[in-house]
Amino acid sequence: MWAWILFRISGLILVAYLFVHIVIISQGELSSADTLDRLFEMFENPFLAFLDFMLVAAVLYHGLNGVRVILMDLFGVSVRRHKALFWAVMAVAAGLLAWFAVVAAPHIFGGAG
Amino acid sequence: MRFVPADIERLDRQKGGMWLWLAQRVSAVILLFGLLTHLIATHIFSIGELSYDNIAERLQSGFFITVDILLLASAVFHALNGARMVLLDYFFKDLARRRLLDWALFVFGVAAFAYGLWALWPWITT
Numbered sequence: 207m208w209a210w211i212l213f214r215i216s217g218l219i220l221v222a223y224l225f226v227h228i229v230i231i232s233q234g235e236l237s238s239a240d241t242l243d244r245l246f247e248m249f250e251n252p253f254l255a256f257l258d259f260m261l262v263a264a265v266l267y268h269g270l271n272g273v274r275v276i277l278m279d280l281f282g283v284s285v286r287r288h289k290a291l292f293w294a295v296m297a298v299a300a301g302l303l304a305w306f307a308v309v310a311a312p313h314i315f316g317g318a319g
Numbered sequence: 320m321r322f323v324p325a326d327i328e329r330l331d332r333q334k335g336g337m338w339l340w341l342a343q344r345v346s347a348v349i350l351l352f353g354l355l356t357h358l359i360a361t362h363i364f365s366i367g368e369l370s371y372d373n374i375a376e377r378l379q380s381g382f383f384i385t386v387d388i389l390l391l392a393s394a395v396f397h398a399l400n401g402a403r404m405v406l407l408d409y410f411f412k413d414l415a416r417r418r419l420l421d422w423a424l425f426v427f428g429v430a431a432f433a434y435g436l437w438a439l440w441p442w443i444t445t
Contacts, residue, residue, distance in 0.1 A: 214405055221398040228391070228431055232438035235374075242374075265354065272347050280344065 209271055209292055216268040223261060255313040262306050270295040343400050346393035353390035356383075378442040388443070391435045399428045 234242035248254070274295045277283040283291070360377060377383050403424055411417045436443070 217401050218405060221402045224394055224398050225431060228395075228435045232434050235438040262358070265358070269351060269354065273351070276344055276347065 213268060213271050213275075216264040219264050220261075220268060250313065252314050255310060259307065259310050259314065262310075263303055266299040266302055267296075270299045339400060343397060343404075346397040346400075349389055349393040350397055353386050353393065356386050357390055375442070378439070384439065384442050387439060388436070391439075392432060395428050395432050395435075399424045 230245065234245045249258075271292075274288070274291050277291065278288060360383070378387065403420070406420065407417065411420050
């Protein structure tokens with residue numbers, strides 16, 4: 207049940223993010239190169255980089271739990287062992303998040319140009 | 320209330336049934352590959368270095384512009400259909416209101432897609 211609740215919550219967060227993302231990026235691309243570059247400079251803010259990290263976490267959770275749902279729904283994989291499958295996809299998510307953390311850390315804690 | 324198979328089938332059809340369910344899966348798979356491309360391109364290779372020129376150069380490539388358009392369409396669909404499923408679980412029990420919700424989401428989705436497409440237009444036409 208918790209997997210499902212988190213799936214919904216992360217999904218709704220991503221829906222909200224998606225439309226903000228479309229509007230902000232499109233707005234930037236439609237106005238001028240300078241406007242878009244200024245936007246990207248603004249995103250260099252450590253707090254926004256941290257939010258970006260949280261966003262990647264939500265994407266990874268939702269995406270990989272989604273993979274598990276598809277595997278079970280469509281292919282009947284591991285319906286009896288869905289908990290093992292859950293932890294397996296979460297291990298993949300944690301690995302990818304760790305990779306992103308290494309890339310993002312300098313932007314959150316300083317040290318990136 | 321006790322459901323018989325016909326009731327369940329009718330309720331399913333009102334919620335979109337098999338096709339929306341399948342489309343949600345198909346768009347999910349597109350998103351997996353599209354987002355992977357999108358995130359690796361923006362968050363791994365060019366983190367801290369994103370700029371208009373940088374993006375313009377990437378969008379010159381037929382591959383990236385195709386991925387972007389596919390990503391935009393499937394993300395908008397997947398997001399709104401997902402939000403609809405959540406909403407229908409708690410609200411909009413009334414059929415007329417549900418129809419209204421469906422139209423509102425549809426119009427909103429088409430508008431969001433068109434807006435994103437408009438921003439990509441210079442690279443679509445070149």
